[in-house]
Amino acid sequence: MSLATLTPASVKYVLLDSLVIMKIVKHVDSELYAGMSEVAGEACQGLLTGLVSMEENRLEITNCFPTARTEPIMDNDESSSQANQAYEELKQQEMLDMLRKFRNMNIDYEIVGFYQAHPFGACFTQELVDSMFDYQSNGPEDVVIVYDPVKTRQGQLSLRAYRLSLPALELAAKNDWSPEAVKGANLTYENMFEELPIVIKSSYLVNVMMAELALAPSRVADKRSAHLELGTKRSLEKSVRQLMGNVDELNKSISAFTKYTGDKQRHENVVFNLTQKEGKFRQQENEARVARGEPPISMEDIKKMKPPMLQTRNGMLDSLLASCDSHTLSDFCNTVTGENLAKLFLAEAIADEKLVGKDRALSSVSSTR
Amino acid sequence: MASNMTVKVHPVVYMTIVDSYLRRSRGTTKGSANEKALGTLMGFYEKGAIQVTNCFAIPFNEYHDDLELDDSFNQQMISMLKRAAPNEQPVGWFLTSSDISSNCLVYHDYYVRVISEISARKETPPLVLLTLDTTFSGDNKTRMPIRAYLRSKAGIPGSPQPHCAIFNPLRVELDAFPGECVAMQLIENSLDSKRREASLESGLQQLERSTGDIIGWLERLLEYVNEVVAREELPADATMGRTLMDIVNTAATHMQTDKLDALVKNTLRDYMMVSYLANLTKTQLQLHERMISM
Numbered sequence: 164m165s166l167a168t169l170t171p172a173s174v175k176y177v178l179l180d181s182l183v184i185m186k187i188v189k190h191v192d193s194e195l196y197a198g199m200s201e202v203a204g205e206a207c208q209g210l211l212t213g214l215v216s217m218e219e220n221r222l223e224i225t226n227c228f229p230t231a232r233t234e235p236i237m238d239n240d241e242s243s244s245q246a247n248q249a250y251e252e253l254k255q256q257e258m259l260d261m262l263r264k265f266r267n268m269n270i271d272y273e274i275v276g277f278y279q280a281h282p283f284g285a286c287f288t289q290e291l292v293d294s295m296f297d298y299q300s301n302g303p304e305d306v307v308i309v310y311d312p313v314k315t316r317q318g319q320l321s322l323r324a325y326r327l328s329l330p331a332l333e334l335a336a337k338n339d340w341s342p343e344a345v346k347g348a349n350l351t352y353e354n355m356f357e358e359l360p361i362v363i364k365s366s367y368l369v370n371v372m373m374a375e376l377a378l379a380p381s382r383v384a385d386k387r388s389a390h391l392e393l394g395t396k397r398s399l400e401k402s403v404r405q406l407m408g409n410v411d412e413l414n415k416s417i418s419a420f421t422k423y424t425g426d427k428q429r430h431e432n433v434v435f436n437l438t439q440k441e442g443k444f445r446q447q448e449n450e451a452r453v454a455r456g457e458p459p460i461s462m463e464d465i466k467k468m469k470p471p472m473l474q475t476r477n478g479m480l481d482s483l484l485a486s487c488d489s490h491t492l493s494d495f496c497n498t499v500t501g502e503n504l505a506k507l508f509l510a511e512a513i514a515d516e517k518l519v520g521k522d523r524a525l526s527s528v529s530s531t532r
Numbered sequence: 533m534a535s536n537m538t539v540k541v542h543p544v545v546y547m548t549i550v551d552s553y554l555r556r557s558r559g560t561t562k563g564s565a566n567e568k569a570l571g572t573l574m575g576f577y578e579k580g581a582i583q584v585t586n587c588f589a590i591p592f593n594e595y596h597d598d599l600e601l602d603d604s605f606n607q608q609m610i611s612m613l614k615r616a617a618p619n620e621q622p623v624g625w626f627l628t629s630s631d632i633s634s635n636c637l638v639y640h641d642y643y644v645r646v647i648s649e650i651s652a653r654k655e656t657p658p659l660v661l662l663t664l665d666t667t668f669s670g671d672n673k674t675r676m677p678i679r680a681y682l683r684s685k686a687g688i689p690g691s692p693q694p695h696c697a698i699f700n701p702l703r704v705e706l707d708a709f710p711g712e713c714v715a716m717q718l719i720e721n722s723l724d725s726k727r728r729e730a731s732l733e734s735g736l737q738q739l740e741r742s743t744g745d746i747i748g749w750l751e752r753l754l755e756y757v758n759e760v761v762a763r764e765e766l767p768a769d770a771t772m773g774r775t776l777m778d779i780v781n782t783a784a785t786h787m788q789t790d791k792l793d794a795l796v797k798n799t800l801r802d803y804m805m806v807s808y809l810a811n812l813t814k815t816q817l818q819l820h821e822r823m824i825s826m
Binding site: 190 | 547553591615616617618664675678712714729732734736738802807809824
């Protein structure tokens with residue numbers, strides 16, 4: 164992949180059709196209902212289609228479709244890798260078929276990214292970076308929509324749109340995540356992913372239909388107070404546990420980094436000393452040699468000394484991703500605890516009011532007697 | 533035939549129908565304009581109910597009595613959706629028109645064939661026709677009626693062939709998974725906005741809004757009660773009184789004070805701790821970042 168194909172994205176926000184939201188939510192929820200996946204519905208993925216509106220700097224996502232459930236093949240034999248490849252090809256074929264059908268039905272058929280369900284929205288993995296890179300090098304405006312089923316079940320729809328920032332894209336293109344490259348690109352966990360604001364849009368007719376549905380009596384109305392639920396402790400517990408895992412991961416990569424900086428310092432010292440000591444000596448020697456008309460001794464052997472390597476698989480990528488994940492998780496914990504505290508205080512206030520009310524009722528009863 | 537069945541339709545189905553109606557093909561060749569959308573409903577059967585959880589539109593053509601349907605399109609879509617959600621199967625079809633013409637019989641026959649091919653059982657499961665009048669052609673111009681039908685054959689007893697078919701209306705209900713409810717609630721916000729837009733709101737905003745709502749409703753209730761009390765004769769509406777009594781009862785018994793106290797005491801500290809830890813992690817992250825970039 165040449166660097167020339169990487170163009171900076173110009174889209175400022177994402178316009179999400181309400182149909183897309185319903186489809187994503189339905190995809191995850193029906194899997195849960197059928198008991199096919201864990202609470203979080205991690206397996207749910209799909210592709211987003213829509214169009215880019217350049218004049219208004221926005222990305223319109225107007226439809227989406229789920230990709231077939233992946234059937235992971237565990238063994239790494241020759242035959243299974245072949246089967247995997249055949250499966251990938253089939254998947255590709257199906258995707259093209261679906262797009263053709265979309266075109267047939269006058270639906271926008273340009274792929275503008277993909278969606279993924281992930282608990283707590285902590286989705287940052289190497290696979291995500293890889294597939295983001297694939298998408299963004301083909302369509303510079305492509306985004307990933309991360310849907311958090313846990314938060315949604317608690318009564319608050321949670322969708323986020325992300326894309327890789329330009330420096331991160333460049334590093335991914337070179338596949339070079341060494342500390343120097345990361346530092347050179349000025350990449351931190353905060354600017355690795357760009358989050359785009361999401362605006363939800365519904366058509367006139369959808370609005371009419373929502374109004375119609377709101378008029379009809381149904382049991383659905385009873386389920387609407389999910390966000391007032393006080394007992395959200397279990398999910399909080401889970402997120403804290405996940406946070407702990409991430410912090411461990413981060414610790415590992417930090418210690419690797421510290422070791423690396425130590426090694427590097429030592430190496431630099433050695434090189435420096437050598438060039439200082441040996442250099443002076445060799446310089447004199449060389450001057451003498453030049454005077455005698457002999458070829459000078461080169462300094463190459465010193466420069467050729469091998470610099471130390473960072474002892475992780477992907478260089479700084481792991482540490483960056485772990486940082487992103489822990490940041491999101493701690494954000495989640497923070498907001499949830501904040502909301503729960505507010506709810507608790509609310510409940511307390513109501514209880515106090517109830518006591519006062521009871522007293523008043525009692526006193527009024529006694530006064531009438 | 534079980535005509536006491538309920539059709540439980542999920543919101544995503546309505547949205548897809550409306551979207552496919554908006555994207556219906558305008559007639560390119562003369563007279564072939566379909567001012568309708570038609571498609572397949574996907575879902576599953578429950579005891580006494582049919583859950584319709586998904587649907588898609590298919591290309592079709594209707595010119596006087598010439599009816600065309602893209603069968604291969606339909607079959608491929610069904611198999612593709614089945615792979616994405618294995619528990620769903622075709623349960624019927626939809627049409628965005630409220631009048632059921634004789635063409636519907638032909639379509640219905642086609643769908644009966646499709647379903648009997650797919651389902652392994654001998655007798656075909658009941659097949660639903662869902663209509664959504666997107667053209668507001670009904671008596672009430674301001675409503676968008678949603679109806680569901682089940683076809684049953686009728687005729688003179690004893691004759692080998694049934695003479696006619698009747699589309700029996702079924703009860704339609706809106707059903708939604710918990711997540712879908714939440715999403716619907718948010719999308720409903722776009723009703724109030726001029727640009728038909730809604731934005732995601734944070735938990736505290738939501739909390740504030742629903743608290744405001746509750747206060748508003750309580751005030752309205754209070755007003756109503758005061759008005760009724762001020763009246764001379766007894767109120768005629770006893771059900772209202774019972775509902776009010778229910779509300780008061782739940783409010784009094786739902787959250788006992790000692791229980792709440794225990795809850796507050798136990799969880800408050802936990803929350804504080806988690807929040808503290810989360811903040812600590814964030815600070816640590818930022819420090820780490822500075823260290824690396826130094």
